[in-house]
Amino acid sequence: MSHRVPDLPLSSVVLQADAGPRCLVLLHGYGEPTADLTDRLPLIDPERRHVVVVPTAPIDRRGRRIWFRPAGDPEAEAQYVESLVALDGLLGVISEELGFAADDIVVGGFSQGGGMAIGLLLGAGVEHRPAAGFGVCSFPPIFGGIELRPTAASGRRFFLSSALRDHFAPIEVSRNGAQVLRDAGLDLTYVEADGPHEMTDTAAAQIGAWLAADNRLAVHADRWGFRVGE
Numbered sequence: 001m002s003h004r005v006p007d008l009p010l011s012s013v014v015l016q017a018d019a020g021p022r023c024l025v026l027l028h029g030y031g032e033p034t035a036d037l038t039d040r041l042p043l044i045d046p047e048r049r050h051v052v053v054v055p056t057a058p059i060d061r062r063g064r065r066i067w068f069r070p071a072g073d074p075e076a077e078a079q080y081v082e083s084l085v086a087l088d089g090l091l092g093v094i095s096e097e098l099g100f101a102a103d104d105i106v107v108g109g110f111s112q113g114g115g116m117a118i119g120l121l122l123g124a125g126v127e128h129r130p131a132a133g134f135g136v137c138s139f140p141p142i143f144g145g146i147e148l149r150p151t152a153a154s155g156r157r158f159f160l161s162s163a164l165r166d167h168f169a170p171i172e173v174s175r176n177g178a179q180v181l182r183d184a185g186l187d188l189t190y191v192e193a194d195g196p197h198e199m200t201d202t203a204a205a206q207i208g209a210w211l212a213a214d215n216r217l218a219v220h221a222d223r224w225g226f227r228v229g230e
Helices: 076-098 112-122 171-183 201-216
Strands: 013-015 022-027 050-054 059-061 064-066 105-110 132-136 157-163 187-193
Touching (some): 022 112, 050 076, 059 076, 076 112, 112 132, 132 201, 157 171, 157 201
Parallel strands (some): 132 157
Antiparallel strands (some): 013 050
């Protein structure tokens, strides 16, 4: 399968344009390079089953691209909404220009990127809700003004990897976030890594196994050496 590579919003780069039959949208972390994810594509998608779209966050913060400022900043919530609307629009353009329905798109990322993926699945106003998502060291949105539709993505898959030594939050916060996703009806696979807040080859390989196994991953998580969270 070969796809014409159009100009996409958010300065998006298309990789593996001859792959398929699904689409994978990779979202970088706060001020982090997209290479954190794209350099690990041989682990995330070793069989090249996905056309890969890699956008850049729309907000500049001291020369670094971010999806939103940290919670507590007065601009954080508005920036989160801005980025969520932009990503929703990107999925719409992917559907129109690359021919992938939202049900054929998986969105995931590191840190803030994974948080945006959660927003696309649970946000009340999202028009192009992806089939599934994943996050590494990611948290659900905690802004009071963000309207969520808890059952909007019921039954859709999500993979979440949390770090036991994440300096942004104790592991209990990550576990609480995982429970939020379960309560929303997501088919959640949750694992914990004995490390800091970082994207790793291990996490990338786990994502790759989860993608390849589809919804069977939760049943066979121990096959890939996961530490399944409580």
